Every structure is written in C-alpha cells, then in structure tokens.
Amino acid sequence: MNEELIDTKIMIIDDDVNMTDILSNFLNNLNCDVSTFTEPIAAIKALKQKKYDILILNYFLTPINSEKVVHLIREFDKEIYIILMSNHKDIFPIINIMKTLDIQALFEKGSNFNELILLVQSGIKYIEQLRNIKSMKIQLEENLLDFAKILINTIDAKDHYSKEHSERVSKISTLFGKHINLSKEEIKDLKLASLFHDIGKIGIPDNILLKSSALTKEEYATIKLHPIIGANILSSSKLFKDITPIILAHHERIDSTGYPNNLKGDDIPYLAKILSICDCFDAIVSDRPYKKGASIEYAIEQLLLGVDKQFDKDLVNEFIKFIQQNRDEIDEITN
Numbered sequence: 001m002n003e004e005l006i007d008t009k010i011m012i013i014d015d016d017v018n019m020t021d022i023l024s025n026f027l028n029n030l031n032c033d034v035s036t037f038t039e040p041i042a043a044i045k046a047l048k049q050k051k052y053d054i055l056i057l058n059y060f061l062t063p064i065n066s067e068k069v070v071h072l073i074r075e076f077d078k079e080i081y082i083i084l085m086s087n088h089k090d091i092f093p094i095i096n097i098m099k100t101l102d103i104q105a106l107f108e109k110g111s112n113f114n115e116l117i118l119l120v121q122s123g124i125k126y127i128e129q130l131r132n133i134k135s136m137k138i139q140l141e142e143n144l145l146d147f148a149k150i151l152i153n154t155i156d157a158k159d160h161y162s163k164e165h166s167e168r169v170s171k172i173s174t175l176f177g178k179h180i181n182l183s184k185e186e187i188k189d190l191k192l193a194s195l196f197h198d199i200g201k202i203g204i205p206d207n208i209l210l211k212s213s214a215l216t217k218e219e220y221a222t223i224k225l226h227p228i229i230g231a232n233i234l235s236s237s238k239l240f241k242d243i244t245p246i247i248l249a250h251h252e253r254i255d256s257t258g259y260p261n262n263l264k265g266d267d268i269p270y271l272a273k274i275l276s277i278c279d280c281f282d283a284i285v286s287d288r289p290y291k292k293g294a295s296i297e298y299a300i301e302q303l304l305l306g307v308d309k310q311f312d313k314d315l316v317n318e319f320i321k322f323i324q325q326n327r328d329e330i331d332e333i334t335n
Contacts, residue, residue: 009052253309
C-alpha cells in the first residue's frame with residue numbers, strides 16, 4: 001500500500017457514472033478519501049464547503065464546461081491540484097487550455113491506472129511544497145515584523161517618547177478605523193503604518209531629534225526627512241509595500257503645504273489622512289520633555305482649526321464623534 005496516498009482527499013467530476021465508479025473504487029482501495037460528482041455546479045458548492053487536495057476533472061462537462069469550472073474554482077481555491085481527464089482525440093485543445101489555465105496534470109482515459117497513481121503522488125508532493133513555502137513565508141513575515149520592532153526599539157533608545165507615541169497612535173487609529181467601518185485589510189494596514197510611522201527618525205541626528213528648544217529652519221528641514229527615510233527603510237520588504245505610501249504621506253496637508261511631496265486633497269492616501277489626525281491628536285494630549293499634554297477638549301479645538309487646511313473635514317467630524325463616544329477608552333490610552 002502506498003503510504004503517500006492514505007487519507008488524500010480527492011474529488012472526481014465526470015458525468016460518466018461508470019468512469020466515476022471505476023476511479024472511485026480504484027482510489028478507495030488505496031485508502032484515498034474520494035468524493036464523486038456528476039454535476040459540476042454541485043461539485044463547486046462542495047469544494048467551497050470542504051477542503052480537497054486533488055481534483056480529477058473530465059474535459060467534457062455539462063451544463064458548464066471544464067474550462068469554466070476551473071475558472072470558478074480558482075476564484076476561491078488556488079491550491080487544489082487539478083488533473084484533467086480526456087480521451088486521446090481531445091489532446092490538442094487540452095494542451096492549449098492547460099497553457100492558459102492553472103491545471104497541473106493530464107490523464108488520458110484508457111491509460112494504465114498506475115499512471116494516475118503517479119499523477120496523484122505528484123499532486124501530493126506539490127501540495128506539500130506549497131504548504132512548506134507558505135510556512136516559510138509566514139515565518140519570514142514574522143521575522144521582518146520583529147526586525148521592524150527592533151528598529152522602533154532603537155528609536156526608543158534615542159527618544160523614549162517616539163515608541164510610546166507610536167503605540168498610542170496605533171491603538172487610537174485602529175479603534176477609529178473600526179468606528180468608520182474600514183475593511184479588515186485597511187485596519188491592518190492602518191495599525192501597522194501607525195506603529196511604524198516615525199521609524200524614519202532613526203536617521204535623524206540626536207542633536208536635532210532630542211532638541212528641547214525651537215528648531216532652526218535647517219534643523220526643521222532635516223526633521224521633515226523622516227517620512228522619506230521611514231518609507232525607504234520599509235519599502236525594501238514586500239511585507240510593508242501597502243503601508244509605505246501611508247508612512248510617506250502622513251505629514252501631507254489638505255491645502256498642499258505639507259511634506260515631503262506637497263500633496264493636496266484627494267492626492268493624499270485616505271489612510272494617511274486618518275493617521276495624520278490620530279498622530280496630531282496624540283501629540284497634543286501627550287506630555288513631551290518641553291511641554292505638558294493638553295486636554296482632549298483643546299485637542300478637538302485644534303483639529304477643528306485645521307479643517308480644510310491640514311485635515312479632511314469629514315474625517316475630523318467623524319473623529320470627534322469617535323472621541324466623544326469612546327472617551328473612557330481614549331482616556332485610558334492617552335493617560
């Protein structure tokens with residue numbers, strides 16, 4: 001008995017009942033977990049409800065053809081290993097279909113069933129490699145995230161305020177994102193961008209970053225480089241590709257007087273507009289070495305003064321509602 005095939009979940013779609021019975025009995029004898037369907041629509045529904053390893057699909061199907069079936073399946077399952085069955089006379093159009101669709105193997109009806117075993121074994125190895133790659137990708141993403149957090153801790157060693165500020169902004173922006181019904185993906189991006197928005201300060205000299213008195217024009221110009229530095233640091237990894245535009249634009253202003261690119265209005269990424277409000281709010285209410293944190297009421301006044309200049313009007317109005325409705329939670333974060 002081939003140990004590789006035990007408990008492999010296989011679906012067969014073929015409107016030829018005799019063929020499905022032959023294949024099913026053959027694969028069941030190898031201890032595969034086999035399901036058979038003569039109706040492709042019912043089969044697609046079953047694939048959405050249960051995870052299968054391998055799909056054996058007849059070339060000719062009704063009421064929808066095999067090409068359409070594969071298109072529909074690939075919309076929700078990119079990993080299932082597909083073996084297309086055909087008669088010998090179908091081989092040339094099938095080769096063209098396999099070039100354009102994500103089909104991994106071809107089995108000719110009438111061939112020795114040992115060939116089918118080899119194709120199923122190849123499918124199992126393919127799936128295992130896919131899972132290994134996915135596992136490695138997850139591990140790599142975790143390592144990159146850890147590395148980014150190390151960079152934040154490096155900034156913390158220079159400027160203790162920066163890390164605590166970023167963590168607060170991340171919490172506030174995440175809650176606000178939920179309040180305005182952002183998608184899960186948008187909330188994830190906003191949370192990460194908020195956490196890493198000041199990471200570029202790692203490239204700012206200490207004598208400027210930690211200066212407690214007013215900055216000179218030249219020193220302020222250096223500070224204004226931190227969104228560019230931060231975006232450049234994170235853009236080297238695909239993991240952060242969706243958040244680098246947010247970080248780059250979090251100091252842009254609606255009236256185009258922000259930095260680094262003087263973007264205006266709708267040219268500013270939507271999530272960057274949100275981050276800008278949350279960032280400014282926390283900066284106002286938090287203690288700094290050179291100032292005492294102001295009240296939430298004062299922060300709201302300042303946000304309103306910045307409407308249509310620094311901030312998006314609709315977002316500011318929603319943010320104020322959010323603060324008023326979640327006052328206890330905001331007090332806990334900022335105190």
